Amino acid sequence: MNRERILDAAQHLVIENGFAATSLDQILTQVGTSKGAFFHHFDSKLALGRALTERYVAADVGQLRWALEETAGVEDPAERVSAFIRCFEDSAEEVMSEQSNCLYIAVLTEQQLVSNGTADLITQAIEAWRTEIAALLDAAAESRGLDLGDTSALADHVFVTFEGAFLLCRSTGRPDHMRTQLGVLRRMLEAMLGSPASG
Template identity: 50%
Template sequence: MPRDGNATRERILGVAERLVTDQGYSATSVDQVIAEAGSSKGAFFHHFSSKTDLAVQLVARYVAADLAHLDAGLAATAHITDPAARVVAFIRHYEDGADELMAEQSGCLYATVLAEREFTGGEINDQVAKATRVWRDAVADLLRAALATRRPDTDIDVGALADHLYTTFEGGFILCRTYADRSAMRAQLRVYRQLVEALLRI
């Protein structure tokens, strides 16, 4: 029977994501990824031309999952007709799922790879920036609609407020590691929701 090459590729990517997230890109070797994935050099280089190519594909995979995470929140709140209620429910969607998120991953791949100087301004940086802008635009649209109904005279920077959700996620990952407490993510998302509620006077 022919081997499932896609399953091998996914196994390598899964192991690589865990290793890179936990210990950093520079500290993760191809040999370590191969060994922990139970693969071979031949199989690795069949799917990835180099360690850098692995990083590019790894980030592309992470971006797809991240944007699916955004789509899930939008879909879960699409039935809510009141804009203010919807944006609050959207944030609460991630707040309620924070413990599960932290059980699945120990950190954010974005922050890990962007800490590497060699990726600054390159393809990986572009992938992360594009995904972040998709989040920013979607959240800003929700916030703008909500503010129009509750605070039409406000001068709040909606884009910056939308970006603050991104920084809340990133900061939450750091706090979870700092305190060795997975609930820190949920606490930070709760504070962000409360901030938005206060701005909307809910």
């Protein structure tokens, strides 16, 4: 349990302040534990960074799997694409209440975490999103007799919309941008696929 509490506190601090600017003492103070307890679970701050990233990636890919399962019963492939985005649009406020930014940005700006392979975990998550969303888009295009071009690039655009929306929310102080941008993305995809507009 202590390990999860350390990870919870570290994730919040790293997202808010960056990895380098978050000291071990800050994390320990927030958790109310000792250095001995920390080193019982983590060999170093870099090991903590990797554990944070592993956990965040697992949760991120878990959200992807959740939306795929939620929309598995939608028979029309084009409508499923819309429903898939709608899953995240409808939960945007919850996402933004839990965090104001994405851990990926904090990790990718730290050379130590990039060079020790921690950032490779993020690439794996991106590839998981790309593969699954491209498959949804391919099925939708086939069902409509459309040529969407490079559906992998379009799938990446879905991922980029999330990351860009985090940046927009953070820079403006307005968490509602996440829902707004996901709504724009959904309507754009609906227009491309000729699926019924859902509001």
